[in-house]
Amino acid sequence: DTGVSQNPRHKITKRGQNVTFRCDPISEHNRLYWYRQTLGQGPEFLTYFQNEAQLEKSRLLSDRFSAERPKGSFSTLEIQRTEQGDSAMYLCASSLGVTDTVVGELFFGEGSRLTVL
Amino acid sequence: AQSVTQLGSHVSVSEGALVLLRCNYSSSVPPYLFWYVQYPNQGLQLLLKYTTGATLVKGINGFEAEFKKSETSFHLTKPSAHMSDAAEYFCAVREEEYGNKLVFGAGTILRVKS
Numbered sequence: 268d269t270g271v272s273q274n275p276r277h278k279i280t281k282r283g284q285n286v287t288f289r290c291d292p293i294s295e296h297n298r299l300y301w302y303r304q305t306l307g308q309g310p311e312f313l314t315y316f317q318n319e320a321q322l323e324k325s326r327l328l329s330d331r332f333s334a335e336r337p338k339g340s341f342s343t344l345e346i347q348r349t350e351q352g353d354s355a356m357y358l359c360a361s362s363l364g365v366t367d368t369v370v371g372e373l374f375f376g377e378g379s380r381l382t383v384l
Numbered sequence: 385a386q387s388v389t390q391l392g393s394h395v396s397v398s399e400g401a402l403v404l405l406r407c408n409y410s411s412s413v414p415p416y417l418f419w420y421v422q423y424p425n426q427g428l429q430l431l432l433k434y435t436t437g438a439t440l441v442k443g444i445n446g447f448e449a450e451f452k453k454s455e456t457s458f459h460l461t462k463p464s465a466h467m468s469d470a471a472e473y474f475c476a477v478r479e480e481e482y483g484n485k486l487v488f489g490a491g492t493i494l495r496v497k498s
Binding site: 308309310312315358360376378 | 388420425426427429430474476485486487489490491
């Protein structure tokens with residue numbers, strides 16, 4: 268399968284613990300996005316990478332959240348000191364960016380569902 | 385900043401009936417508009433998109449949408465609903481800032497009755 272892969276698919280943790288999610292994009296895609304989706308809402312943008320550079324972060328991304336894409340391939344999203352309000356589906360998407368304005372379709376992974384008890 | 389409003393968080397139709405899911409957007413520039421579908425516990429799949437050109441856009445699974453600039457709308461339709469169409473549908477607009485970031489509506493859950 269050559270689509271966007273996310274793991275783990277499900278994570279249950281206790282409040283205060285740290286969690287890390289991994290996203291493997293489609294191999295030739297240079298752009299990678301993280302979104303958060305809560306029940307009854309559409310996906311909300313968190314952050315975006317072009318290759319290894321993190322180019323934009325949403326105000327939703329508090330200082331407990333950190334994302335990396337060290338070699339411009341896979342990406343990790345870490346949440347430190349989790350809170351119950353962090354419970355959500357975390358979606359990763361990738362696309363091929365040709366230029367700043369000519370970009371390809373976003374392909375989404377199946378998401379990582381976080382439950383904080 | 386762009387925003388998207390989807391009218392109706394839940395829509396119920398009978399199998400074989402017309403599907404109409406409404407989407408209105410706000411954008412200060414010509415928008416790029418998208419419809420995605422999400423099945424339970426799965427990621428989002430692109431149904432169709434409008435970038436430029438023809439305002440009636442055809443997508444997968446028999447869906448189509450029409451871009452109406454004067455109404456700032458991009459409603460999704462399908463002539464005849466199938467049970468397999470039951471899912472959540474999201475309308476999205478591309479942010480004018482670079483990066484192809486999408487801004488999504490809150491979603492509409494489509495129920496298809498037999």
